[in-house]
Amino acid sequence: MTLLEVENLHKRFRIHALGREVVAFEGLSFTxxxxxxxxxxxxxxxxxxxxxxxxxRSYRPSAGRALYHSAQGPLDLVRAADEDIALLRQREIGYVSQFLRPRPRVSALELVAEPLLRLGVPWEEASAKASLLLEELGLKPALWPAYPSTFSGGEQQKVNLARALVRPNRLLLLDEPTASLDAAARGALTERLARLKEAGVALLGIFHHPEEVAGLLDQTLEIPPAPPLLAPNPASVA
Ligand SMILES: Nc1ncnc2c1ncn2[C@@H]1O[C@H](COP(=O)(O)OP(=O)(O)OP(=O)(O)O)[C@@H](O)[C@H]1O
Ligand SMILES: [Mg+2]
Structure with a gap:
């Protein structure tokens, strides 16, 4: 069974100031x-x-196909409507960027509990789950009711990770999630990823130090260096 089939996926950015395009990647295929x-x-x-x-779908691919077999049936992530993507983000696909975007006057605990609240989970249960994860990743309890905008980079990253991991995902996209974490938190994350993998969650990740997750890896997708700037291609989507 396949969860995601990526076929000949391309992404280019139009740099208007230069009248040229930058190729982010070209012709990627994998399952x-x-x-x-x-x-x-x-x-x-x-x-x-x-x-x-x-x-x-924070970026719209320029060409190709990414067939995702959601719980509701297959859909192409390249062409799916924004509403369908929003539902997938709420229920199936998690994404961890390297940096948290803190929001004013929203506490760390509330930020982490929020994805569960959006699914209709009551506050007591959502905050209990959020607390467990924050504890697992080693964020000091004194910081849970505080606003993450003043947190250190590593503390913010713990909130960011906990927010992505608090609800069940079928696919987890990880963009250098450990870059600013201490050794204990990296260990906790590796253990958590091992359990998710065992539970059938598909993982696609970029790791600055892949040795941390080496025991969990099934495959490597190597993206070759990008070619130089190209003249504009009117057929591509910026
Ligand atoms: N929003 C954007 N607008 C224009 N160009 C972009 C945009 N995002 C990325 N790029 C360009 O696409 C190319 C690929 O960038 P990307 O961030 O995907 O690389 P990366 O492999 O993640 O690199 P790194 O290892 O440094 O994180 C770069 O040349 C970058 O300048
Ligand atoms: Mg990057």
Missing amino acids: LRPGQFILVTGPNGAGKSSLLRCLY
Whole structure:
């Protein structure tokens, strides 16, 4: 059984000031099964983060197909309506970026509990689950009711990770989630990822130090260095 079938996926950005296009990545094809962990590698600027953003649809891919077998049936992440993508983000696809975007006057605990509240889980249960995860990742309890905008980079990243992991996912996209974490939190995350993998969650991740998750990896997707600037291609979507 396959969860995600990516075929000949491309992403280009139009740089209006230069009248040129930047290729983020070209012609990527791979499949991802439930419980499979694929590591995305390649030099700086190869398009690793852009690939994850295209699959989460923060970026719209320029061409190709990404057939995702959701609990409701298959849909192409390249062409799916924004409403369908919003539902997938709420229920099935988690994404962890390297940085948290804190919101004013929202506490760490509330930020982490929020994805569960949105699914209709009552506050007591949601906050209990959020607390467990924050504890697991080693965020000091004194900080749980505080606003993350003043947190250290590592503390913010713990909130960011807990927010993505608090609810069940079928696909988890991880963009250098450990870059600012201490050793204890990296260990806790590796253990958590092992359990998710065992439970059948598919994982696609970029890791600065892949040795941390080496025991969990099934495959490597190497993105070659990006080609130089191209003249505009009118057929592509910016
Ligand atoms: N929003 C954007 N607008 C224009 N160009 C972009 C945008 N996002 C990424 N790019 C370009 O796409 C290319 C790939 O960037 P991306 O961030 O995906 O690389 P990466 O492989 O994640 O690199 P790194 O290892 O440094 O994180 C780069 O040349 C980058 O400048
Ligand atoms: Mg990146």
